[in-house]
Amino acid sequence: MERLxxxxxxxxxxxxxxxxxAANFKKGQVFQTxxxxxxxxxxxxxxxxxxxxREIDTDARLTGRFLDVLVALGLLAKNDGAYVTPADLYPFLAAGEPYFSKQLLLSEEEQRNWLNLKELLKQGPFKKEKPDYQYFYDRESMExxxxxxxxxxxQKILKIVIELPEFRESRRLIDLGGGHGLFGIGLAQENQDLEVVIFDRPGIVELSSEFIKKYGMEKRIKTIAGDYITDELGTGYDLALEISSFEGNLDQARQFFQNVEKALRPGGLFIIQTFAIEANRTGPLLPLLHDLYKKMEGRNxxxxxxAEIIGILEDTGFEEETVIVFPKEMSSQLIIARKKREKLENS
Structure with a gap:
């Protein structure tokens, strides 16, 4: 017989x-609680x-095990029997702190939907109509x-754009879905001849104006309210910037890129930060989870x-310049495309 x-x-x-x-579900429940x-x-x-x-009104013996799990997860520290939130995590974990995101705390609807994933897989997404996905930001969220x-x-994206050979010669930039406007503001600071337009939805550009005023850029940066997929953006821009604001379907992407192409001068650059997934649609994990949940909700x-992004860009009059894949923690990439000079020169 073989020796074991x-x-x-x-x-x-x-x-x-x-x-x-399998333990990830349990970890998530502990964190949410x-x-x-x-x-x-x-x-x-x-x-x-x-x-x-006593403060949270819970059973002491069970709470001890609960807190110890949070220590094991790296969310609390324990010294001499006392528990404390680590100082470097506190600004991100405590409600009301500057970096606490309400999105960490899943709503009752989100929790219920994830728990009902098996039923949704069998029955399909919700039958009730849902509007196309779009963000709605208040002042607190934007800040x-x-x-x-x-x-x-x-800072990472600004430095990439600043180092582009075309940047110093650029005179007009449009920041699409610019929100707080810090990308446009930062680029205007680096090029004193650059005029910037922050384009976003009504209700958001009012918040953009406050950031513009805070940085003393009222003379060189203006705002335009509208829908960048359907509304005119203006013309003659040297640079167009879109940072993680677009979430639509393929038809909307095509319409959006066509709109940007019309707004750029021949040879102008379209710079996009996007959370694109892999070609075989098996990663990265966070964008896939986001995509799955929106499908569960019945969002369009x-x-x-x-490849799909590059394909639509080429179909709408752009040519790929470069793709920069960011580190895993940023879970995204920067695509820089140039408007084809030939298209307008020969038309």
Whole structure:
């Protein structure tokens, strides 16, 4: 008989991977419950198990296990029996803090929808009509997005654009879906001859104007309210910028790109940051989860892969210049396309 100590495994053990995957649901439930109980805000300073249990009105013995799981997840620290929210995480986890996102806390509808995934897969998405997906921002949300962009994403994109040979010669830029306007503002700071238009929906451009005023750019940056898919954008722009604001279907993407092509001068650049998925539609994970959920809701949107984006750009009068894939944590890429000079020169 073969000695068991020398037995060769028949295949690689995948059980740890699968157990961890199944545990993700449990981890998420623990995290959501901590957010609902406002545990992280209440533990800004160290507190004993007994103290925090009294404050959130929970069973002390069960709460101890709950808090220890949060420590294991890296969401709390534990020292000498006292629990505390780590200082570097507190601004992101405590409601009311500058980087806390309400999107972390799933609504009751979102939780219910995910729990009903099996039924939705069998029956299809909701039958009731849903409008095409679009963001609705209030002042609090826009200020959070602006603060979060300044944690590195904005600076990274600005530096890429600033280093483009065409940037110094550019005189007009349109920031599509510009929201807070910080991308347009930052580029205007780097090119004193650049005039910028922040284009976004009514109700949002009023917030854009406040950021423009804050940075003292009223003379060189203006706002236009409208729908960049259907409304005229103006003409003669050297640069068009769209940073993660578009979420529509393929027909809307084609219409949008055609609209931008009309607005750019021949040879002008269209710069897009997008959360495109892989060609085989199996990654990255976060965009796929977002896409799945919107389909569950019955939304009329489509997450494009890079080839589809490039294909529509080429069909609407652009040629690809370069694609920059960002690190995994940014989960996106920057596509730079040039409006074909021949199209307008020969028309």
């Amino acid at each position: 100590a020398d037995a060769q495994p028949l295949l690689e053990d995948k059980s740890p991977f699968l157990r961890d995957l 901590a957010l609902e109980l406002d545990v992280f805000a209440k533990l800004k300073t160290p507190k004993s198990l007994e103290a925090i249990s 959070l997005i602006a603060r979060s962009a300044l944690l590195g994403r904005l 949107m489509y997450m494009m892969d890079r």
